Amino acid sequence: MxxxxxxxxxxxxxxxxxxxxxxxxxxxxxxRANHDLVADDYYKQELAYQEEIDAENSASANSAKLRIEKTAEGLNIIFPEDFKIEDITGKVSLYRPSNRHLDFNFPISLSKTHLLIPDNRLLDGRWDIAVKWEYKGKTFLHKEKLNY
The missing domain is CATH 1.20.5 (Single alpha-helices involved in coiled-coils or other helix-helix interfaces)
Known part of the structure; x- marks a missing residue:
């Protein structure tokens, strides 16, 4: 044909x-292709987005900037030295964009001006870190993208 x-x-x-x-x-x-939202309560979190913006602005206005450094032991979050460590409370959230099962949160408990996240908890790759902390009634937020 x-x-x-x-x-x-x-x-x-x-x-x-x-x-x-x-x-x-x-x-x-x-x-294997997961098409879910990033968070289960995405819409609830979206409504509270203005609070996050206010907390980030508050950190800038009150010179409450955090430093995040990679060390041999892990990830070191350094709080401002002029703040009393016993009055600092809050939560650290680490989000892995490529795998939601690696995400974890833990409360802030300080004995020095820094918080160490052990190296064995972090795999190589991109991480989004959000540190939401309070000091004497004021809420502060620090967000950063890391390539570990």
Whole structure:
């Protein structure tokens, strides 16, 4: 059977469309591709976004900047030295964009002006860190993206 050029073009279009549809269907039903929201309570967190902006601005206005340094022991979060460490409370959240099962949170408990996150808790790659802390009734927030 002889196929002319018009039939060949139509068959090529049909093959290309079938190829694209195959990958669309495969990616939409594949369990390895997780299409969930970043957080389970995403909409609730979005409503409280103005509070985060205010906390970041408060940290800038009150010279309550944190420093985050990578050391041999792990990740070192250094709080301002002019703040009393016994009055600092809060939470540190580490978020891994590539795998939500590696995310973790822990409370801030200081004995010195720095907080150490052990190296064995952090895998190589990108991490988003958010330190939300309070000092004498004022809330501060520090967010940073790290390549560990």
């Amino acid at each position: 002889k196929i002319n050029w018009g039939t060949g073009i139509v068959l090529s279009f049909i093959a290309f469309i079938a190829f694209i549809l195959y990958f669309v269907v495969r990616m939409s039903i594949d369990n």
